[in-house]
Amino acid sequence: MSANTLEVRGLTVHYRTLFATIKAVNKVSFDVPKGSIVGLIGESGSGKSTLAQSLVLPKPPMHIVDGSAVLNGDIDLVKIGPALRRKILLKKVSIIPQYVLDALPVIRKLRVFLHDLAVEKDVDPKELEKIFVERLNMMNLPEKVLDMYPLELSGGMRQRVAIAIATLFNPSLLIADEPTSALDVVSQRYVLELLKDLRDSGIVESILIISHDISSIRQIADRIVVMYGGKIVEEGPIDEIISNPLHPYTKMLIKAIPPKGVHYTTTRLEGVKGVPPNLAAPLPGCVFHPRCPYAVKRCFTDEPPVVTLANGRRVSCWLYYEVRKE
Numbered sequence: 033m034s035a036n037t038l039e040v041r042g043l044t045v046h047y048r049t050l051f052a053t054i055k056a057v058n059k060v061s062f063d064v065p066k067g068s069i070v071g072l073i074g075e076s077g078s079g080k081s082t083l084a085q086s087l088v089l090p091k092p093p094m095h096i097v098d099g100s101a102v103l104n105g106d107i108d109l110v111k112i113g114p115a116l117r118r119k120i121l122l123k124k125v126s127i128i129p130q131y132v133l134d135a136l137p138v139i140r141k142l143r144v145f146l147h148d149l150a151v152e153k154d155v156d157p158k159e160l161e162k163i164f165v166e167r168l169n170m171m172n173l174p175e176k177v178l179d180m181y182p183l184e185l186s187g188g189m190r191q192r193v194a195i196a197i198a199t200l201f202n203p204s205l206l207i208a209d210e211p212t213s214a215l216d217v218v219s220q221r222y223v224l225e226l227l228k229d230l231r232d233s234g235i236v237e238s239i240l241i242i243s244h245d246i247s248s249i250r251q252i253a254d255r256i257v258v259m260y261g262g263k264i265v266e267e268g269p270i271d272e273i274i275s276n277p278l279h280p281y282t283k284m285l286i287k288a289i290p291p292k293g294v295h296y297t298t299t300r301l302e303g304v305k306g307v308p309p310n311l312a313a314p315l316p317g318c319v320f321h322p323r324c325p326y327a328v329k330r331c332f333t334d335e336p337p338v339v340t341l342a343n344g345r346r347v348s349c350w351l352y353y354e355v356r357k358e
């Protein structure tokens with residue numbers, strides 16, 4: 033049996049449009065160990081949502097060029113056909129999408145939606161409704177939500193209802209795409225704690241949580257995977273990466289986290305200078321070299337190797353290739 037809920041290897045995903053091919057995800061490999069919460073971090077446009085969608089519902093113009101994403105050691109999520117995909121969605125893998133209304137029945141009351149879902153998944157509608165009510169209780173939502181339309185709910189309630197639906201069948205892997213980005217600070221904390229409770233109670237085995245905000249993810253993630261320009265530049269245990277980031281991009285992301293009590297009106301915070309890469313025409317060499325203060329000649333021409341370090345840390349940067357050789 034695999035020690036990982038998910039093993040992604042060499043995953044490469046493009047968008048083929050009339051005007052260009054966007055190389056959104058490029059030879060990405062990482063694991064989601066069983067029982068873990070893994071944070072996928074990176075600025076806007078780094079390929080996080082594309083990676084998530086390619087695992088759950090790849091559709092044109094998205095095109096999976098290469099690689100695999102094996103769930104529970106036996107189902108390759110990027111190679112299965114539509115029938116098996118329909119069967120395992122919600123039951124083995126579930127997503128809370130970035131735009132949560134996409135996942136909710138806008139013109140149907142939740143009770144009706146649940147009934148139709150039970151029929152589709154071949155389970156007893158009464159039993160499914162019972163599980164939904166249990167989830168509502170866990171999420172501090174009243175039972176009357178069953179007779180509401182999702183549009184009648186506040187943003188925070190909608191997010192919790194989407195989580196309740198996504199976890200109805202106790203999936204092995206829950207993917208949460210920016211689950212807190214549209215919420216106020218109190219709701220953000222609530223949703224993050226809820227996700228952790230779902231993992232701790234075994235309702236979901238593992239979680240892949242996507243965010244551009246490393247400071248919110250650090251509250252619940254065990255590991256993080258840092259993406260830049262469609263590639264993974266660094267990964268490892270969250271505490272080690274926060275206290276000792278290695279890749280120049282991760283260093284900049286962490287420097288941009290405001291210390292406790294600091295406000296942008298009184299203190300100038302450092303962001304990541306420069307612009308993200310053009311994924312339709314990527315430059316040779318390291319994807320980060322145009323913004324990297326440490327770039328040397330080789331970074332402009334050759335792709336950096338992935339260097340494996342102690343404690344399950346990996347970094348893709350020429351600086352550490354030299355360190356390892358010494």
Ligand SMILES: Nc1ncnc2c1ncn2[C@@H]1O[C@H](COP(=O)(O)OP(=O)(O)OP(=O)(O)O)[C@@H](O)[C@H]1O
Binds near residue numbers: 049075093
């Ligand atoms: N449907 C699409 N057609 C063509 N290009 C797309 C499509 N969706 C995304 N892209 C491109 O793919 C690249 C990666 O985008 P993606 O949304 O995966 O990044 P992200 O890290 O999730 O960013 P964000 O946090 O803003 O959602 C970007 O260059 C984006 O413009």
